[in-house]
Amino acid sequence: MNRENNILTPVALEIILNAGNAREKSEEAIKYAHVGDFKNAHLYLDKARKMMLSAHHAQTDIIQKETQGESFYLDLLFIHAQDTLMTIRSELNLRKEIISLYELIHKITNENK
Numbered sequence: 001m002n003r004e005n006n007i008l009t010p011v012a013l014e015i016i017l018n019a020g021n022a023r024e025k026s027e028e029a030i031k032y033a034h035v036g037d038f039k040n041a042h043l044y045l046d047k048a049r050k051m052m053l054s055a056h057h058a059q060t061d062i063i064q065k066e067t068q069g070e071s072f073y074l075d076l077l078f079i080h081a082q083d084t085l086m087t088i089r090s091e092l093n094l095r096k097e098i099i100s101l102y103e104l105i106h107k108i109t110n111e112n113k
Helices: 008-034 038-067 076-111
Strands: none
Touching (some): 008 076, 038 076
16 A cells, blocks of 8 residues: 555644644743743643644544554554654643743742842
């Protein structure tokens, strides 16, 4: 089976696109948190989370279909998409924690003024 006929190709591209967009939004969230704009930081984290969920749902749909007996031609692009999803999910989790730390530092700094 070639890539043109592989149903995993568009799913892989969807995963990569949504995960990549989630990475960009979470990077923006960090930038906002760095300057103390936590409203926008959380807004962009929420956008990133929604994009990550879209990527995750695309992957989960394929996994569920396979558990129901449907077979797929696994190619490098889908493996790359799953790797991208896992990596960016970890980055998103770390960025959430970093933003929480920024908020704590901001709170402590302002209390001591």
